[in-house]
Amino acid sequence: MNKKTTWILVVCLALFACLVAQVLIRKEVAINFEVLADPDFLLAVEPQQAGATPECHRGEDFNFVITASAVSGFVGDIALSAENLPTGVTVTFGDPVLNPAGIMQTLMTVVIAVDAPIGPISFLIVGTEVNE
Numbered sequence: 001m002n003k004k005t006t007w008i009l010v011v012c013l014a015l016f017a018c019l020v021a022q023v024l025i026r027k028e029v030a031i032n033f034e035v036l037a038d039p040d041f042l043l044a045v046e047p048q049q050a051g052a053t054p055e056c057h058r059g060e061d062f063n064f065v066i067t068a069s070a071v072s073g074f075v076g077d078i079a080l081s082a083e084n085l086p087t088g089v090t091v092t093f094g095d096p097v098l099n100p101a102g103i104m105q106t107l108m109t110v111v112i113a114v115d116a117p118i119g120p121i122s123f124l125i126v127g128t129e130v131n132e
Contacts, residue, residue, distance in 0.1 A: 039074040041100060043067070043127045045108075058088075058118075061111040066093070066125065070100035077130040080106065084123045088116025091123070097130065 046065045056062060068078050078098045082091035094107035108125070 039076075040071040041074045041076075041078055041127065041129075042069045042071055043078075043080075043125065044069070045125065056112055056121075058112055058116050059114040061109055064108045064110065065105055066098070066108050067105045068098040068100050068127065069104070075099075075101055078127045079130050080108075081126050081128070082123055083126050086117065086121055086123065088113035089121055089123065091125075098127070 044067045046067065054062070066080060076099070078100075080093050080096050080098065085091060090111045090113070092109050092111075094109075095103055096106070098104060098106060112121070
């Protein structure tokens, strides 16, 4: 082997060693975090009639307790309303605004008018976050 060939071989081996070192040297940094759900709330109605439909007569009223609970750090106010009320049915709330950090429950009264249609009744209780 002549000096030129030896020199080229040394340079090639040095380059190969650098490439191998770059490929074999690896550093890692672990990043740990948790993705949280957006703040939210839940509403519950008591008494809840599991699988049963309560019976009522015209001119009667029924009381239910609506409870709000915070999920994932929710801290806002919740405005309650009733939607899709059938003819002859009215709903009132003792306190129409709940806050899971303070007022968590309210009494909901459902009044069936004396002239309400006969048949099944269904409607929605809606909780909406109040943006100030």
